[in-house]
Amino acid sequence: MLTKDECKTALPKRLLTLTGASLEEASAADKYAALASLVRDYIGQSWVDTTRRYDNQRQKQVYYFSIEFLPGRLLDTNLRNLDIREVWREALAELGIDYTELTNAEQDAGLGNGGLGRLAACFLDSLASLGLPGHGCGIRYTYGLFEQAIVDGMQVEKPDTWLKELNIWEYRKAGKAVLVKFGPPLGGVKAVPYDIPVIGFDNRTVNTLRLWSAEVRDGFNVNYSSFGPDDYRKLLEYKSWVESISQILYPDDRYEEGRQLRLVQEYFLVSAGLQSIVRHIKRKQGPDLSHLADQIAIHINDTHPALAIPELMRILMDEEGLGWDKAWDITTHTISYTNHTVLPEALEKWPVGQIQSLLPRIYEIIHEINERFCAQLWQRYPGDWGRIAAMAVIGDCFVKMAHLAIVGSHSVNGVAELHSQILQSDLFSRFYQHTPQKFNNKTNGITHRRWLLSANPGLAGLITDTIGPGWLQRPNDLEKLLPFAADTAFQQKLAAVKQERKEALANYIFNKYRLALDPHSLFDVQVKRIHAYKRQLLNALRIMELYQRLKANPGLDILPRTFIFAGKAAPGYYLAKKIIQLIVTLSKQINNDTAIQDKLKVIFLENYNVSLAERIIPAADISEQISTAGKEASGTGNMKFMMNGAITVGTLDGANVEIREAVGDENIVIFGLTAGETAACYQTGRCNPLTIYNQDERVRNCVNQLIDGSLPVFGDEFRPLYDYLLHPGGAFLELQDFAAYLEAQTRIDRLFHDNPARWQAAATNIARSGRFSSDRTITEYANGIWHIHP
Incomplete structure (x- = not known):
C-alpha cells in the first residue's frame, strides 16, 4: 500500500525529472503534471493485467463508439478510484501544496459538447467500476468544440486549445495505427490511436478509451527537388485536409466544406476503430471471424457512427472473404444502436452523391443494404409503396442514417421511457411494427x-x-x-x-x-x-x-x-x-x-x-x-x-x-x-401563439418588452426573438406554457x-x-x- 512518506519523496523527484524545477519554483501546472505522471505509473500494471485477463478468458467485450466523450478532469477521479486520494492529499498538505489548486490546474478534455459526451463518459466509468469489459472509441480532437466568451453581451467563439499542454493521461500507440481509405483524389489517411485508461472504482479494473488522430499516411514521400508550384500547393492541401479530420468537433455545417468534413470524421472514426478491433480479435482468438458477434459487441451512440454497419460489411467481405449473407448476419448481431433525439433536423442524412464520391465502396454496400431491405418489405407488404418509401435507407437522394442504424443492428433503444414510447409509436413506428423485438428502453444514468x-x-x-x-x-x-x-x-x-x-x-x-x-x-x-x-x-x-x-x-x-x-x-x-x-x-x-x-x-x-x-x-x-x-x-x-x-x-x-x-x-x-397534448397542438394547428398573446396581458407585456425599448439595447436587437415567439407555427410552445x-x-x-x-x-x-x-x-x-x- 502506498504510504505518505513515499508520496512526499516521489513528487519532488518526478517534478525535477519532468520540469527541472524544485517544489518552491514549480507552478501549479508543473506540480499537477508531476503528480499525474506518478499516478500513470500506478495505473500501468492494472491496465496490462485487465487486458491480459480479458484476452486469456476470451471474454466478450463491448466497444462504445461515440463522436463525443466528456470525461472532465481526471486526476481527482483517478486518485479516488485507485483508493490513494487521501494519502496523496495528506502528503501534499505536508509539502505545503494545496490539493484543490493542483487539481484545478488540469485542463478539461475538449472531446465533446454536451449531454451526449457526458453520458458516454459516465458509461465508461460504470463499465470499469462494474468490472465489465467495455471500451470507448472516439476522435482525439485537437481543438474541441470552442471556448465560449461573452463580449459586449454576445457569445464569441475562440479556439479550445485544450491540447496546448501535454495530455498526461494519453498514450500514443503509433505501432497500432491503421490506414483509412477514402475515394480519389483524397486517398488514404493514417489513423493513430491515443489510449486513455478508464479506471474502475476500487477494483483494479482498467478499461480503455481509444481516441484516433489523423496523420499523413506512411510512404507519402516527396521529391522536393522536382516540385513545381502546383505540386507544393497540392501537398499543402493534402496535409491540411488530413490534419483537419481530427482538428475540431462538429465542423460548421452551414457550409458544404463543413458538412463534408463531418462525414469524413464519421467514417474515419468507424473505419479506424473497426479495423483495430478486428485485427485484435484475429491476433488473440484466431483468423475465423464467423463467431465475431459472440466475441465483441459494437454500440453506436446516436447516428454519427452509423457507417460502422457498411464498414464492418466491407471488412468482412472484402478483407475476410465472407459472402453477403454471412457478413450481414455477423454485422446485425454485432451492432446495436441508441437513438438520442426526436428532432427531425438532428436525424442525420447525407446526400447520395456525397457518399458516392467520398466513399464509393461504402455507398455500394449501403445501396445493396437498401435494395435487399426494400425487397424484404415488398414480400411482407406487397403493394404498400408508401410504407416502403418511408422505411427505405435511401430516399429522395439521401442516405438516412437512422434508418441504416435500425436496419443494420439487432437492438434499437431510446434513453427514457417516454422517449422510447415516442420512437415506437411515432418516429419509427413502421420499423417497430416490422421488427418490434429490436426496440427497447434503457433510461440514461449518471455516475x-x-x-x-x-x-x-x-x-x-x-x-x-x-x-x-x-x-x-x-x-x-x-x-x-x-x-x-x-x-x-x-x-x-x-x-x-x-x-x-x-x-x-x-x-x-x-x-x-x-x-x-x-x-x-x-x-x-x-x-x-x-x-x-x-x-x-x-x-x-x-x-x-x-x-x-x-x-x-x-x-x-x-x-x-x-x-x-x-x-x-x-x-x-x-x-x-x-x-x-x-x-x-x-x-x-x-x-x-x-x-x-x-x-x-x-x-x-x-x-x-x-x-x-x-x-x-x-x-x-x-x-x-x-x-x-x-x-x-x-x-x-x-x-x-x-x-x-x-x-x-x-x-x-x-x-x-x-x-x-x-x-x-x-x-x-x-x-x-x-407530450400527447403537445403533439395534438402541432397536428391540429391550435397552437397559434397570437391567441395567447392577445388573451394574456402578462404574455403581451413580456413579449412587447423585446421591441418597445424597455431593454437597454440599441435598435431592434431582439426583434428576431419577438418574431419567433409570435410565428403562427407556435415555435416550441413557450407562450402556451407561460x-x-x-x-x-x-x-x-x-x-x-x-x-x-x-x-x-x-x-x-x-x-x-x-x-x-x-x-x-x-x-x-x-x-x-x-x-x-x-
Missing part, C-alpha cells in the same frame, strides 16, 4: 461517483455518516436515507452542506465576474446547451415578468432569487445566440437596479464544461428542466441536480417523467402540456417558504436518485443488449 462523491464531498460525507459507505458500490442504497428525510437534525446538516456549496459558488462568481451574490437567496439554475426546444427563452420571459412586478411593487414578498444560466450555442445557431444576448442584457439591467432591493440577480456563466458543472450543480436549489414535452430524449442534468438535492421544476418530458415517479408529486414541480410556468414558480415558492418541507423534498430527491445511476443503466445494457459479464 454517482463523479457527480456526488467527487463534485459534492460534503454531501457524500453526510450520506456515508448517515447510512454507511455501501451506496458507493450500490447506489440504490441511497434509499436508506428516506427514514431521515423528515428528521430535523439531518435536515439541518443537509442545509449546512447546501449553504457551503452555495457560498463556494458565490465566491467563484465574485472572483471571476465581480458580481456579489447573496448565498442565502434561492439559486435557480438552468445550465445546458442553448437550444430553442430547451426553452431558456421561456425562463427569460418569466424573469422579465417577475422583474416588472418587483418594479411596480418593490415590497413584494418573494424569496430572493439568483438565476444562473450557462451553456453554449452552436456557432451557426442565430436564435440561440440571441437568447444568450437576451439573458446577458437582463443581467445588466436587473443587477444594476437598486430599486428592487437585491431580490433578483441574473448571471450567465461563460464556457460551460464539466468542471464548471461540478461547481454549479451541488449549489443549486432549483433545477429548471423545462423543455417542450416530447422533445427532450432524456436529459441527464436533471439527474445530477436531483442527486445533489435540488428540486426540479419541469415539464413531463424525457426522464422528468421517471423522476416524478421516483420522488412523488410533492417533491417535484411539474407544469405544462404533456401561464402554467408562472403558476409552477408560485408552487416552488410555497415549498421553499416551508423550511421542513423543502429539506424533506431535497432529501427525498437524493434518496431516490440511486435508480438514475449509470451503474443501473450499464447493467441493463450489459444484460439485455451486449451480453457481457464481469
Whole structure:
C-alpha cells in the first residue's frame, strides 16, 4: 500500500525529472503534471493485467463508439478510484501544496459538447467500476468544440486549445495505427490511436478509451527537388485536409466544406476503430471471424457512427472473404444502436452523391443494404409503396442514417421511457411494427461517483455518516436515507452542506465576474446547451415578468432569487445566440437596479464544461428542466441536480417523467402540456401563439418588452426573438406554457417558504436518485443488449 512518506519523496523527484524545477519554483501546472505522471505509473500494471485477463478468458467485450466523450478532469477521479486520494492529499498538505489548486490546474478534455459526451463518459466509468469489459472509441480532437466568451453581451467563439499542454493521461500507440481509405483524389489517411485508461472504482479494473488522430499516411514521400508550384500547393492541401479530420468537433455545417468534413470524421472514426478491433480479435482468438458477434459487441451512440454497419460489411467481405449473407448476419448481431433525439433536423442524412464520391465502396454496400431491405418489405407488404418509401435507407437522394442504424443492428433503444414510447409509436413506428423485438428502453444514468462523491464531498460525507459507505458500490442504497428525510437534525446538516456549496459558488462568481451574490437567496439554475426546444427563452420571459412586478411593487414578498444560466450555442445557431444576448442584457439591467432591493440577480456563466458543472450543480436549489414535452430524449442534468438535492421544476418530458415517479408529486414541480397534448397542438394547428398573446396581458407585456425599448439595447436587437415567439407555427410552445410556468414558480415558492418541507423534498430527491445511476443503466445494457459479464 502506498504510504505518505513515499508520496512526499516521489513528487519532488518526478517534478525535477519532468520540469527541472524544485517544489518552491514549480507552478501549479508543473506540480499537477508531476503528480499525474506518478499516478500513470500506478495505473500501468492494472491496465496490462485487465487486458491480459480479458484476452486469456476470451471474454466478450463491448466497444462504445461515440463522436463525443466528456470525461472532465481526471486526476481527482483517478486518485479516488485507485483508493490513494487521501494519502496523496495528506502528503501534499505536508509539502505545503494545496490539493484543490493542483487539481484545478488540469485542463478539461475538449472531446465533446454536451449531454451526449457526458453520458458516454459516465458509461465508461460504470463499465470499469462494474468490472465489465467495455471500451470507448472516439476522435482525439485537437481543438474541441470552442471556448465560449461573452463580449459586449454576445457569445464569441475562440479556439479550445485544450491540447496546448501535454495530455498526461494519453498514450500514443503509433505501432497500432491503421490506414483509412477514402475515394480519389483524397486517398488514404493514417489513423493513430491515443489510449486513455478508464479506471474502475476500487477494483483494479482498467478499461480503455481509444481516441484516433489523423496523420499523413506512411510512404507519402516527396521529391522536393522536382516540385513545381502546383505540386507544393497540392501537398499543402493534402496535409491540411488530413490534419483537419481530427482538428475540431462538429465542423460548421452551414457550409458544404463543413458538412463534408463531418462525414469524413464519421467514417474515419468507424473505419479506424473497426479495423483495430478486428485485427485484435484475429491476433488473440484466431483468423475465423464467423463467431465475431459472440466475441465483441459494437454500440453506436446516436447516428454519427452509423457507417460502422457498411464498414464492418466491407471488412468482412472484402478483407475476410465472407459472402453477403454471412457478413450481414455477423454485422446485425454485432451492432446495436441508441437513438438520442426526436428532432427531425438532428436525424442525420447525407446526400447520395456525397457518399458516392467520398466513399464509393461504402455507398455500394449501403445501396445493396437498401435494395435487399426494400425487397424484404415488398414480400411482407406487397403493394404498400408508401410504407416502403418511408422505411427505405435511401430516399429522395439521401442516405438516412437512422434508418441504416435500425436496419443494420439487432437492438434499437431510446434513453427514457417516454422517449422510447415516442420512437415506437411515432418516429419509427413502421420499423417497430416490422421488427418490434429490436426496440427497447434503457433510461440514461449518471455516475454517482463523479457527480456526488467527487463534485459534492460534503454531501457524500453526510450520506456515508448517515447510512454507511455501501451506496458507493450500490447506489440504490441511497434509499436508506428516506427514514431521515423528515428528521430535523439531518435536515439541518443537509442545509449546512447546501449553504457551503452555495457560498463556494458565490465566491467563484465574485472572483471571476465581480458580481456579489447573496448565498442565502434561492439559486435557480438552468445550465445546458442553448437550444430553442430547451426553452431558456421561456425562463427569460418569466424573469422579465417577475422583474416588472418587483418594479411596480418593490415590497413584494418573494424569496430572493439568483438565476444562473450557462451553456453554449452552436456557432451557426442565430436564435440561440440571441437568447444568450437576451439573458446577458437582463443581467445588466436587473443587477444594476437598486430599486428592487437585491431580490433578483441574473448571471450567465461563460464556457460551460464539466468542471464548471461540478461547481454549479451541488449549489443549486432549483433545477429548471423545462423543455417542450416530447422533445427532450432524456436529459441527464436533471439527474445530477436531483442527486445533489435540488428540486426540479419541469415539464413531463424525457426522464422528468421517471423522476416524478421516483420522488412523488410533492417533491417535484411539474407544469405544462404533456407530450400527447403537445403533439395534438402541432397536428391540429391550435397552437397559434397570437391567441395567447392577445388573451394574456402578462404574455403581451413580456413579449412587447423585446421591441418597445424597455431593454437597454440599441435598435431592434431582439426583434428576431419577438418574431419567433409570435410565428403562427407556435415555435416550441413557450407562450402556451407561460401561464402554467408562472403558476409552477408560485408552487416552488410555497415549498421553499416551508423550511421542513423543502429539506424533506431535497432529501427525498437524493434518496431516490440511486435508480438514475449509470451503474443501473450499464447493467441493463450489459444484460439485455451486449451480453457481457464481469
